[in-house]
Amino acid sequence: MHAVQPRAKLFYGWFVVAAAFVVTFIGxxxxxxxxxxVESLQRDFGASRGSVSLVFSFxxxxxxxxxxISGPLADRWGARRLAALGMALVGLGLLLASQAQTIIEVxxxxxxxxxxxVGVAYVPTLGAVQRWFVRRRGFASGLAVSGIGVGTLVMPPLATWLIASLGWRDAYLVLGILAALAGIGSSLLIADDPRRYGTGPDGDPLNAVSSAPVRHGVSIGDAVRTPRFAGLYAAxxxxxxxxxxxxxHLVPFAVDHQVTPALAVLLLGMIGVGSTAGRFFLGSIADRVGRDTFLTAMYAGMAASLAIWAVAGGFWSLTVFALLFGVFYGGWVAILPAVVTDHFGGRNVGGIIGILYTSVAFGTLLGPSAAGFAYDVSHSYFIPVAISAAANLVAAVIAVATTRTASPIASMA
Incomplete structure (x- = not known):
């Protein structure tokens, strides 16, 4: 008789990825x-559309x-606690919005x-995923953050349906309860160290990885002083x-070019479709071609797609732009945490990613508003869109130069 082979356990790292997917989806x-x-709030509170942009920027x-802040705290206290706290805040924010009596309170x-x-949960969750993978880090990271794209596609239509069925206050109430239950529940699956589950990264046996501690890596202070980090931050x-x-600005740009408002809104959905595809499918390609090379390609791809936007006018050319831009944007978001972990290790990955993402925070706060001021002066989006394309081309050049600097984690080997 043949001996019965024990069934291999499913690698727990995939549960961490699934939890991260739900956290990013909900957040x-x-x-x-x-x-x-927006329409319901305008009707009930007399809010202007111009004030909405301030909400998104902040x-x-x-x-x-x-x-x-949340990255270093997660490195010290564990990502599970920070993710659960973040999801609780998301649920609470929605619940409080349902009780608001003024637009300011909303x-x-x-x-x-x-x-x-989202700020409390996002970086700790991504940092946890990085520690569970080495060979398939890009693929796992892509799956984790694809929750952002899928959430962008699913949650707004769900909210619209709830508003039509229940009214905007009860819609916020239902979304708040769902966000808290699903978000906190999934956060409880997050874990930081595969060794506590009897395995190494990628599911490798512990004896195969005993010489490479999972949390091995440089300190935050040493990391931010390296040319490698400076290049990543600048790019x-x-x-x-x-x-x-x-x-x-894509929707108002499209409306200015005689695209109906209903079709113009769909263009944002096209970015979501492309972004979801980029996050799902490009991470595994990055693992094969090299994640540094892939990151450079994402900057170049965003530059090329933004150049298409600069000369586009009709709905179909804007659709091509939206899909292409979404793919490269999704690939950029997916691979960045993996690149950080490749070069600085897993010990302080949450804190290092958190500091790196302050660059993205400032870009989010200043870029769209600067584009709006440029439009006010020129009455055209060509200049801000062309500058956006040029900025990503410069970022690609910086990324190429950065790959020629020493990798900090390699110097510790």
């Missing part, structure tokens, strides 16, 4: 539901800016509750000034 999906509530700054609940909630900062311009 960013809840954030992007705001557009579904919330976006918190998404990425708070990582400088903005405060949304910006501070959801913005801070992210310059790129981010242009990356978030489409999320604010």
């Amino acid at each position: 960013f999906g809840s954030a992007y539901t705001f557009s579904s509530f 919330a976006g700054f918190l998404y990425f800016g708070l990582g400088v 903005y405060a609940a949304y910006s501070i509750g959801i913005g801070a909630g 992210c900062l310059i790129s981010a000034f242009g990356v978030f311009v489409p999320f604010v």
